[in-house]
Amino acid sequence: MALRWKSADRVALGVVALIAIITLLAFFPxxxxxxxxxxxxxxxxxxxxxxxxxxxxxxxxxxxxxxxxxxxxxxxxxxxxxxxxxxxxxxxxxxxxxxxxxxxxxxxxxxxxxxxxxxxxxxxxxxxxxxxxxxxxxxxxxxxxxxxxxxxxxxxxxxxxxxxxxxxxxxIPVDSRRNILVIWKRVYDTLYSIYIVHFSIAILTFFLALPFFWILGFDHIVFYAVLCALFALIPFLGPVFILAFLALYAFSIRDIRALLLIIFIGYPLLCVFTDMYLRPVLMGKRVEIHPVVIFIGFLGGMATMGLVGFILGPFLLSLLIGGYQIVVQEIGGVPVTPEESPVTKG
Structure with a gap:
């Protein structure tokens, strides 16, 4: 398919573009x-x-x-x-x-x-x-x-x-579909990682934390489980900060039993298992977004756009990475052949 720029009604397209700009400005908030x-x-x-x-x-x-x-x-x-x-x-x-x-x-x-x-x-x-x-x-x-x-x-x-x-x-012209697919795959993989994988890990961490904190013997079990689930949304960090804080508290009150449970059960269960093993497994080989990119997108997005930046930060970085791959392909001649994502199938 080729774009019909010569036969297209450019006046009508200009009016449509003007309407889109006005609408965007009106509803920008x-x-x-x-x-x-x-x-x-x-x-x-x-x-x-x-x-x-x-x-x-x-x-x-x-x-x-x-x-x-x-x-x-x-x-x-x-x-x-x-x-x-x-x-x-x-x-x-x-x-x-x-x-x-x-x-x-x-x-x-x-x-x-x-x-x-x-x-x-x-x-x-x-x-x-x-x-x-x-x-x-x-x-x-x-x-x-x-x-x-x-x-x-x-x-x-x-x-x-x-x-x-x-x-x-x-x-989309046939000649451009491969390049557009590069961007689409990056976007879909990132959104899949955020909405499906990371929220699934957070939910699992919450339910794993409940029995652990009950065995630990601390009060406010649900409170600690919620904190662990929130931190589990961010790669690398996980609930390690919560466990480190509780380990410091256990050490300060000389509760050696709690300290050992946190180190040898809490950390492997709530951090190593979920963040280092299960998260990569759930993302699978198809999701090729590096965790560092998602981590930067999370923190940078929230710093500049608030809570909504938690989603839009990694999303925009994925668009940038997809654009970089297209530039490498078109100018540098390096072949980029991403696999077709599930959304594009059918």
Whole structure:
């Protein structure tokens, strides 16, 4: 297929482009919400294609959207509630660790540790975090509107996705399809890794952490399990920070049993098994996104775009990597032959 630039109505195309620009500027504050819905729909479209063979496409899109949104909202509300209600407990736990080192250690460095102002700094950070969580709760009306737009956009993207995919595929010249496939595969693999693999690892970590912290004997089991699940979303980090903090607490109160359990059971179970073994297995050979890229995308995206950057950061870096591969292919002559992703099959 060749693009029909000579026979195309350029005036009409210009008007369409102008309308698109005006619409983008008018709805620019909601662009992140729309892009987030589109990115999730990309991963869910294969499910839509399979389910719509048995029921109507409209009902299939509704069921998928309802299930995903309900699960996501319940998970977010539970997480915020657990974190907010246990913030005072976390502050008291840190103060207990600092007090123990201050009163029992004979080391000059640790004796002067509180004089460095670190205790007040930690309290200030934790209180700021608590205020931040409360501020998010006060933004419920605006968040509710964005959530409604997200739900509607997700539903229409899932419903129209198969048709849009076919239309876009027909518009791409045959000579360019291989290069476009490079970008598409990178994008799909990244979104698959974020939505399917990382959230699956987080859920598994949560359920593995519950019995571990019960055996450990610490209070607030759900609180620690939620923290481990949140950190498990980020490659390399995992729940290691939570376990290191609890190991420090166990050492400060001379609980050798808890310390040994954290080192020899908690770390292998919640960090090594899930992050170093299971995550690469679930991503599989088809997902060729390096964990370092996803890690940079997570942190950089959240630093520049807020919570939505958790998704858009790796997404944009994947587009950049796909573009780099195309440049290498077209200018350097290095062959790039990515395998066809599941979304492009059929």
């Amino acid at each position: 909601l662009v992140k919400v729309i892009v987030l819905a589109l990115s999730l729909a990309v991963v869910l479209i294969p499910f839509q294609e399979r389910i719509s063979k048995r029921i109507s496409p409209a009902l299939s899109a509704f069921c998928i959207t309802f299930g995903v949104v309900t699960t996501g909202v319940m998970a977010v509300l539970l997480t915020f509630n657990v974190l907010y209600t246990n913030m005072d407990y976390l502050i008291s736990l840190i103060n207990s660790i600092l007090d123990r080192f201050r009163t029992e250690s004979s080391s000059d460095l640790i004796t002067r540790f509180p004089d460095l102002g670190l205790e007040g700094l930690i309290d200030s950070v934790l209180l700021s975090l608590k205020q931040l969580l409360f501020s998010y709760l006060t933004l419920v009306p605006g968040v509710a509107v964005e959530l409604l737009i997200f739900i509607l956009a997700l539903s229409i993207f899932i419903f129209s996705g198969p048709g849009m995919k076919a239309d876009l595929n027909a518009m």
